[in-house]
Amino acid sequence: MPELRSVAVFCASSTGTNPAIAEATVALGAELAARGIRLVYGGGAAGLMGLVASTVMDHGGEVLGIIPEHISTEVAHADITELLVVDSMHERKAAMYAASDAVIALPGGFGTLEELAETLTWTQLGLHTLPVGLLDVDGYWAPLVAWMDRAVDDALLKPKNRVFCLDDPDPVALLDALTETEIVFEPKWSDG
Numbered sequence: 749m750p751e752l753r754s755v756a757v758f759c760a761s762s763t764g765t766n767p768a769i770a771e772a773t774v775a776l777g778a779e780l781a782a783r784g785i786r787l788v789y790g791g792g793a794a795g796l797m798g799l800v801a802s803t804v805m806d807h808g809g810e811v812l813g814i815i816p817e818h819i820s821t822e823v824a825h826a827d828i829t830e831l832l833v834v835d836s837m838h839e840r841k842a843a844m845y846a847a848s849d850a851v852i853a854l855p856g857g858f859g860t861l862e863e864l865a866e867t868l869t870w871t872q873l874g875l876h877t878l879p880v881g882l883l884d885v886d887g888y889w890a891p892l893v894a895w896m897d898r899a900v901d902d903a904l905l906k907p908k909n910r911v912f913c914l915d916d917p918d919p920v921a922l923l924d925a926l927t928e929t930e931i932v933f934e935p936k937w938s939d940g
Contacts, residue, residue, distance in 0.1 A: 752927050754786040754812070756844045756878075758863040759796040759854035761823070769855050770799060772885040776852070776919035777803025783923065784809070788847045790840065791815030791832070793825040796854055801825050814843045841866060850926040851880045855888040871912045871931060879929040881922045882915040889915055908934060 763770055777800045780787050787804045790797055791813030801811045802825075811828040816837050824831055834840050841863060845851075853864045870876050882889040893915050899905035912931060916922040 756788040756848035760856035762795040781807035781809030786810040874933040877931040
């Protein structure tokens with residue numbers, strides 16, 4: 749199994765109203781730092797983005813923020829290990845994938861969902877082999893998990909590709925599962 753040295757985390761730029769989500773974000777940040785796993789994230793200081801980054805830093809961990817230039821002066825986190833400013837959102841995601849060994853999606857909105865969908869699509873197409881995990885706090889991702897299972901049942905998603913996306917409500921268990929997962933690319937159009 750490949751070692752997890754860096755994990756990309758996609759999440760909201762707001763904290764929302766459910767305290768369980770903030771608590772799980774802090775728990776994930778503390779666990780990343782405890783395991784010596786570098787956080788790679790979108791570079792912002794606000795919301796869950798800022799909370800996970802600050803938690804990793806507060807626990808002596810390492811953080812790489814990657815932020816597009818057009819928003820860097822407004823929302824960039826000033827107190828992280830390294831901040832990389834790139835030209836576009838597309839460049840940001842490509843740089844995050846390149847710097848990471850796995851991806852975790854915390855609860856979030858449109859941006860988080862888009863990042864998650866692209867990550868899984870790129871895995872399915874063999875553009876990278878990053879295992880992906882949903883931190884399913886308080887059942888937040890349950891409707892998406894049910895949709896993926898339905899897509900398999902309706903033969904719109906192959907079971908071999910469904911396994912690319914893990915889910916767990918516990919940050920420790922999710923990191924353990926990602927550590928034990930190795931993605932082996934098979935062409936999307938092959939049988940299985």
